[in-house]
Amino acid sequence: MPPAIQAENLVKTFGDVRALDGVSLDVPEGTVLGLLGPNGAGKTTTVKVLTTLLRPDSGRATVAGVDVLKHPNQVRSLIGLSGQYAAVDEYLTGRENLQMVGELYQMSARDAKARALELLEWFSLTEAADRTAKTYSGGMRRRLDLAAALVVRPPVMFLDEPTTGLDPRNRLALWEVIETLVEQGTTLLLTTQYLEEADRLAHDIAVVDHGKVIARGTADQLKAQIGGERVAVVVHEAELIATAVEALKSYAVGEPSVEKNTRRITMPVSGGAKVLADVIRELDSRDIEIDDIGLRRPTLDDVFLSLTGHATLAENGESGEEA
């Protein structure tokens, strides 16, 4: 079966900026690909090309087997797009927004109406259905925007930073909706700056930076790629650090690192929980008092940092909840 989304060597330049510098990706049907990268990496540009909003300078792409460049209108009836700013008309009510989108998907007025009701119900917007979207909270607007992308139950969905600027509660609620969609067979391309989000939702992750896919794999594969787990120990007093390092050396597979002011010793290990238990026994037998100890697996943050040399959000800050 051909992938539900396939892109080959997409290039797009804006003036001197190569926004896409040969992006290739494929998303098998029924799976979720997380496109992970900082602002300006090319995530949104990739989505715009795949959703027919932008023509690439070169390269080709298909969605649900349909050529994006040759048959854009056919692609449009197979996709749902939800963006990072909630693209709803704030002077229309929730119901009117969804009905309008349905009618523009060429549904009959009656079908559009019925579908709007269903979606309002599903997204807990029934009570707010006849209020203008202007009165909605940020989270409600985002739900309405996502609902608008679901009007025709599209087989392929594109979510461009769906939870940017949302509070944790609303973020979790949207994640649950997205998981439901995927369970029901929707293929999803999701862009995000949040590693946690990609980790939770995506089967596969493509890390994008400077218009290129610089790494591809499952979250676990990517984590494995930058090395294994670490044991972190916080000793009770600074005087204990030297003895502790001495005691731990034989368990480490690399050089332990010490942060003096926090009294934290971190060292790469292999063997997981068993090593942790051994380390605890060793420290105990030497009467080294500890405040904290733990096994730490690399996060996608570590992956991102080691792949790109910069953190995801550090330079750009985070866009807040929009008005």
Next chain:
Amino acid sequence: MTVNTATEHAIGGAVPRQRRGLAAMMHDSWVVARRNLRRMSRIPEIVVFGLMQPVMFVLLFSYVMGGAIRIPGAGSSSSIYIQFLMAGIFAQTVTFAVAGASAGIAEDMTKGLVDRFRSLPMTRSAVLVGRTLADLCQTAFTLLVLALVAFAVGWRIHKGVAEALAAFALLLLLGYAFSWIGALIGLSVRSPEAATSAGLIWLFPLTFISNAFVPVSSMPGWLQPIAYWNPFSATVQACRDLFGNQIGPVADAWPMQHAIGVSIVSSLLVMAVFSWLSVRKYRSAVG
């Protein structure tokens, strides 16, 4: 909040019906026009402020300046000037449709709505056609209220109802053509604020260097041909003729003698050029 658990909300729903060509264009344009009309009804201040400016002009021009402006063949008095003035005010008012279209489309661009529309399987031009049609309705409403105000302060039509309706038709055609200029401006600038001023600023010289407010014969000689050949003047002259508000002989200049034809042709020309440019721009717009 909680999101209700869902059954069968995802793929495999109703098959959208297929409309093609003109039917699809008309359907989609109507959906967008209805949306814009709903917006207007919920932001009445836009309609109200759109009315205040021309109403103020009617009152200020007729009472403050009317006595000082001499109409050839009639002398100067505010009760005569209001007859002369109204065609000009009507025509200027319809051109302000530019600002509505440009600000509205610029806002849709910045709010991401244009991207939503462009991702839907709808007719490309419908977003713009729907917008300009809604503006046309607003223009018609504004003209109606303005005519009532003018009637209250002494403006009268002196020919038949058919002629008066023809004059309003010319005005609406001009307004519709100009809203396409607004559409292009809205697609070209980056913010609704810029769109509003870019939409309005050039309208002042266009509408003042014309026969709208004063007789062209009172202008300096070098300016007169510009005012006569200003296509905006043709619509003003045509309306003045059709309302029976022409006082004394019509100016000799060719466009004034053929005002109705010049008005129709120039409006159609503006509409053709700017709708083509706007739709082209819309297709390639990078939001």
